[in-house]
Amino acid sequence: MIEFSKKTNTLVQVQYKYSLQDVSEPNLYRDIFNYDEIPKCAFNHRKVPMFPADEIWITDTTFRDGQQSRAPYTVDQILHLFDLLHKLGGPKGIIRQCEFFLYSDRDKEAVYKCMERGYEYPEVTSWIRATKNDFQLAKDMGMKESGILVSCSDYHIFKKLNMTRKQALEHYMSIIKSAIEVGIRPRCHFEDITRADFYGFVVPFALELKKLMEESKVPIKIRACDTLGYGVSYPGAALPRSVPGIIYGLRHHAGFPSELIEWHGHNDFYKAVCNSATAWLYGASSVNCSLLGIGERTGNTPLEAMVIEYAQLRGTTDGMDTTVITEIAEYYEKELGYQIPPRTPFVGRHFNVTQAGIHADGLLKNEEIYNIFDTAKLLNRPVGVAINQTSGLAGIAHWINSHFGLEGAKRIDKKDERVVKIKEWVDEQYKTGRVTAIGDNELEEVIRKFAPEIFDLAL
Known part of the structure; x- marks a missing residue:
């Protein structure tokens, strides 16, 4: 079967649909990820087209992933930083969303106070455990969208969840349907996607989500999570590490539109910023970041870096107030007692x-x-x-x-x-x-x- 693509103005073959490969033994890509050695970067020299989305934006995880690696923020601190994110994002809302935990009383108070601000952007979203009670909690607190963890590598499916791929897919689909039933837009966190069997699990799972989305008329977002920072941006790099291949595959093979694809990168190999920019260039509309890159282990993609990257790629700040970056840095150092390494780009005391x-x-x-x-x-x-x-x-x-x-x-x-x-x-x-x-x-x-x-x- 062939279809005419309005994006490329060419006929495109679409007849092949990838189906779940329910293997009996996990595919751990030991030739690439031999735990006793530094991971290898393999190439198959297959290059995919670069198709940036019509619109790109930033989402924030400072109060979710960012709080997993430091002392919790107080409610007042969260509210002040939320105000700064709103100011930095500008009238067009380039900083589109901000995600929160919903569990402690402090979490809940912070969410309510941020929502009381009445800002259109950033939208307050949540990250919850995949249970019906938590979905109802999110709904009761006024959440429209919530993140759900759906680990997709065999490291997680076989070794953490003790499931087969088929069992994991069925389990995930049940959870996601429960979220839709209570009126929550699911944001599916494809954890460890850069070690996952892309054609044997990731694409078949995404196709099931696409089908559910068409049936329910509820948008379902995929957050491609480079959990250990294995992603690479090199042209011709092979999956599962290829960022261009992952984004292209979600769009071309799974049929997900750019606005429902988000990249979440970690900086274990110093590639967080480059990989996030690459995700934008190859068709993801959003990249998920945290202020100053604070997050698990080496941290997330620094939000301030992607503000500057946005301006470089688009030729405009689109109304973002970049001077707020300095306000944020000063607040962290003076009010939160956080020591920014002095040569950190854009925020360190000695960067210029x-x-x-x-x-x-x-x-x-x-x-x-x-x-x-x-x-x-x-x-x-x-x-x-x-x-x-x-x-x-x-x-x-x-x-x-x-x-x-x-x-x-x-x-x-x-x-x-x-x-x-x-x-x-x-x-x-x-x-x-x-x-x-x-x-x-x-x-x-x-x-x-x-x-x-x-x-x-x-x-």
Whole structure:
């Protein structure tokens, strides 16, 4: 059978439908995932087309997956961060949803307070255990959509659930039908999809969901969960690790539309951001993230990274207020006591601070030479320099101009005698054995001693 595809404007073969392969022994892909070795990345050199969705967006799991790896947030903290997510997402709701646990009194209070805000975006959704009582709880609390765990690799089906694939599929379908019966839109978390038998279980399961969706007229979302961060974005990489192959397969073989496909990545192999962007490029509408990437083990895809990635891929922020990223980072450090590694992109204290003297000289002439974009405008984070033994006159001059906000005729040149005096003091520090960078407060005291009039220029 062939059909005409409006997406590609070509005839496409659609006659083959994958059926469940109910194997007697689990397929653990031992040639790829030999536990005694680093996982291997195999290639079959089959490349699938890149078809980004008409609309892409971000969903948040800060208060679900993000809370599994840190002390629980208080209700007030959750509410404040929820407000910041709303502000960051902008009027178009690029940050589309936010998921919550529903179990403790604190969870429930936080959900109610966030819903009382009345925001269209992010929509409050839940993650629940797969029981009828929990579905009813979600319904009673006003949830329209809820996540349901449906593990799909043989590691989970055989070794955790002690089921066969057929038993697991029947069990999952029963659970999902129960959710629909009480009026909940199911979001099916395909746990460990990057170790799953894609054609033997994932696609047949997705086809059953598609059939149920057509019968019930209720949209069912698939969240493709890269639970251990095994996904790779390389063209021609083989399943089960291929992110392009997974997204293409869910769309082409299972017939799921982009708006019902979501990617949830982990960062075990430093690939969370790249894999999430790849999921967008190959047809998933949404990527699931957490603030600062805080989550299980190495963490989730950092939400702030995907805000910047969105702008790179779409050429616009679509109304997102990117300066809120800095507000979020400051809130975590000052109010939550969370120490962000200083060189973390976009949120670390030193992400746009140079310590190299030759770079500082370039910044003094034109900051565009050594800064990734106008971080003052887009993140409310002016470019900076850290003063150490390599900073030189240019670094000190740039620090003074930046720290005191000196513009135009007030700017200090690197040849200024006051800069020379400060550099002599800096050089003396390192001659006597100092190894650490010089802090802002310390530099202020030095300037107060050698060039106090600079403080007047800042007025």
